[in-house]
Amino acid sequence: MTVRRRFLLRALPLRRESDHHDGRREGGEPPGEKGGGPPADEAPQVLPELTEHRWTRHTGVLVETNMRTMARRLPSVIAQSARLAWRASRVDTTVTITLNLLAGIFTAFGLLATTGVLTALFSAGPTADRVRAALPSLVLVAVAAALRAGLQAAAGWAQSRLEPQVERLVELRLYELTTAVELAALDDSDFLDDLQRARSRGMASAPRVVSTAVDVLTGTVGVGAAALALGVLHPLLLPLLLLTALPEGWASIRAAKMRYVTELALVGVARRKWILSDLMAERRHAPEIRSFTMRGFLLDEYDRVAAHQRRVELDLARRQTIARVVGDVLKGIATGGVYVALGFMLWGGAVALAVAGTAVLAIRSGQSSLANLVFAVNRCYEEGLYFGDYLAFSEQAQQRVTTRAGTRAARLPDRFGAIVVEDVTFTYPGADTPSLNGISLELRGGEVVALVGENGSGKTTLAKVMAGLYDPDGGDVRWDEVSLREVSPEKVWDRVAVIAQEYTHWPMTARQNITMGRTAGDAEATETAVRTAARSSGADEVVDGLAQGYDTLLDRRFQDGAELSGGQWQRLAVARGFYRDAPLLICDEPTAALDARAEHHLFERIRTHADGRTVLLITHRLASVRHADRIYVLDQGKVTEAGTHTDLMALGGLYAELYTLQARAYHAA
Numbered sequence: 001m002t003v004r005r006r007f008l009l010r011a012l013p014l015r016r017e018s019d020h021h022d023g024r025r026e027g028g029e030p031p032g033e034k035g036g037g038p039p040a041d042e043a044p045q046v047l048p049e050l051t052e053h054r055w056t057r058h059t060g061v062l063v064e065t066n067m068r069t070m071a072r073r074l075p076s077v078i079a080q081s082a083r084l085a086w087r088a089s090r091v092d093t094t095v096t097i098t099l100n101l102l103a104g105i106f107t108a109f110g111l112l113a114t115t116g117v118l119t120a121l122f123s124a125g126p127t128a129d130r131v132r133a134a135l136p137s138l139v140l141v142a143v144a145a146a147l148r149a150g151l152q153a154a155a156g157w158a159q160s161r162l163e164p165q166v167e168r169l170v171e172l173r174l175y176e177l178t179t180a181v182e183l184a185a186l187d188d189s190d191f192l193d194d195l196q197r198a199r200s201r202g203m204a205s206a207p208r209v210v211s212t213a214v215d216v217l218t219g220t221v222g223v224g225a226a227a228l229a230l231g232v233l234h235p236l237l238l239p240l241l242l243l244t245a246l247p248e249g250w251a252s253i254r255a256a257k258m259r260y261v262t263e264l265a266l267v268g269v270a271r272r273k274w275i276l277s278d279l280m281a282e283r284r285h286a287p288e289i290r291s292f293t294m295r296g297f298l299l300d301e302y303d304r305v306a307a308h309q310r311r312v313e314l315d316l317a318r319r320q321t322i323a324r325v326v327g328d329v330l331k332g333i334a335t336g337g338v339y340v341a342l343g344f345m346l347w348g349g350a351v352a353l354a355v356a357g358t359a360v361l362a363i364r365s366g367q368s369s370l371a372n373l374v375f376a377v378n379r380c381y382e383e384g385l386y387f388g389d390y391l392a393f394s395e396q397a398q399q400r401v402t403t404r405a406g407t408r409a410a411r412l413p414d415r416f417g418a419i420v421v422e423d424v425t426f427t428y429p430g431a432d433t434p435s436l437n438g439i440s441l442e443l444r445g446g447e448v449v450a451l452v453g454e455n456g457s458g459k460t461t462l463a464k465v466m467a468g469l470y471d472p473d474g475g476d477v478r479w480d481e482v483s484l485r486e487v488s489p490e491k492v493w494d495r496v497a498v499i500a501q502e503y504t505h506w507p508m509t510a511r512q513n514i515t516m517g518r519t520a521g522d523a524e525a526t527e528t529a530v531r532t533a534a535r536s537s538g539a540d541e542v543v544d545g546l547a548q549g550y551d552t553l554l555d556r557r558f559q560d561g562a563e564l565s566g567g568q569w570q571r572l573a574v575a576r577g578f579y580r581d582a583p584l585l586i587c588d589e590p591t592a593a594l595d596a597r598a599e600h601h602l603f604e605r606i607r608t609h610a611d612g613r614t615v616l617l618i619t620h621r622l623a624s625v626r627h628a629d630r631i632y633v634l635d636q637g638k639v640t641e642a643g644t645h646t647d648l649m650a651l652g653g654l655y656a657e658l659y660t661l662q663a664r665a666y667h668a669a
Helices: 003-011 054-063 067-088 090-122 127-178 183-187 189-233 237-243 245-265 267-281 283-291 295-347 353-405 459-466 489-494 510-515 523-537 539-544 566-579 596-610 645-651 654-668
Strands: 418-426 436-444 448-452 474-479 496-499 584-588 614-618 630-635 638-643
Touching (some): 067 090, 067 127, 090 127, 090 189, 090 353, 127 189, 183 189, 189 237, 189 353, 237 295, 237 353, 245 267, 245 295, 245 353, 267 295, 283 295, 418 459, 436 474, 436 614, 448 459, 459 584, 489 496, 496 566, 510 523, 510 539, 510 566, 523 566, 539 566, 566 584, 566 596, 630 645, 630 654, 638 645, 638 654
Parallel strands (some): 448 614, 448 630, 496 584, 584 614
Antiparallel strands (some): 418 436, 418 474
């Protein structure tokens, strides 16, 4: 079993090893798909890692959802959507609401004017006289219908303008939070799950919850207009109209509840499918998939997850269809009862024939509006549940941002004398053992200090704590006497340059890859600083080979884009660190993708670039740290040795062992 395969088995856990099979029968039929279910001789696949999840904590609450629950919660959903719409555009929100209300008024007016038309037409006398008598009422009906149509069209236009503004607002808000939250949150699986829910259906539901809230208003106005007309015609007609709404409302609520519970349980499946689709579709994974013959394995995994999702969704469709059919049957019975009651009222003389005719029209109009209203209420409630996920995540993320920022008003010294790490501990979210366990060390201003140790010893984690990316669980990091806990993270990041071990291949121009949003003042000064950083890192040689120089887009997926090698990208990453011109430069394995000559030149450039700056160097190439002012050796999250190269070699500990092993390997070569 390859290393890649073992990694994927850990990342995408199977219930048992025997569950992994070919995944495709002869003829391309996936297992368990014939006849819409699993084969008779196989038990249905169970995916506990997908079905047993913390998201199911909502299921108990949702199962209790009924019409009363919906009626109680719907006002808050509408209030949330109204606030969101108001923030997006006050003008379009006001226009939408006002025009819909006016359209409802003209709907009621048109229904009542219809009574005058029918009264004139049903009266005694010659037909011509009756038509002439009905003309004024007909004109009123026509004017009311025209005005209602115009107002509804204008309201729809305002609503269509509102939706993209809402979408922009919620997207910007989410990304403001995800880019501001502390880095540890993005290592927390629970936080990532909540982010996935907010980013997928939650964020997409924001414009829909506003739209459906407007539809609820439109339906309510239409029902109100019909109810007003029926109430004026005869008070007993009003409850008959409302009776027809109950069955459809019940069916819609059950369908919405089923869908939400199902999609809530499938969030993990969706994220798993996204990861697998990214592996199979992105170019950066393609060479390894082919060289390790991973195609069949990935397809099996994707098919397994997709088959589970399909079974769940097919079951949802069946249960929703049953609920809707029952609702339609009950609605038909209720509608028949309404017309029977109206017939008895007409027979008993409780209403005149013209009034009965108008009542029929009002009931038909009311039923249409009721159907729209019930559908809108259903959608608004359902979208409101997902939008609630977005709001809950936003609140949680904002609390994290606010808590971390707090009252951090202290300022870092312009030139520090020393950075002191004192008894620092740190544990990643969900981890059982700490990555850093009581680490203490010191970086004096202008020194080159190296961190060495085997993989997993905590070097990179410690560097991130010192860069202000993580807050330590215990202990402190101080620049002179200023604790990083008292300084806003942005101010810390502004004073630190990081050449990371895992850096991003930004799909931007070469110049933007170096500046990364930071300018040195005017355009000429910025250009000078860019070229200086590129020359210092050797990235100028990379740029000289690009068709459009610094303006070349570094992504082959776009027209005229260029693709760089790993070593070329690493030179740009180093140039980015040099360009920031920060008092603390952290180099985390800066030569991992470079050849021996380029590595030697880069370390020389780092020493030259230091020139009064403090450099924290993390590397496995121990020959590169022998000239460091001080070397700290980490082992299992603790500092076990410290001193110069000469001191540590004389000590004969882990550093001496690792250095000797590397030197012996070079000598043997």
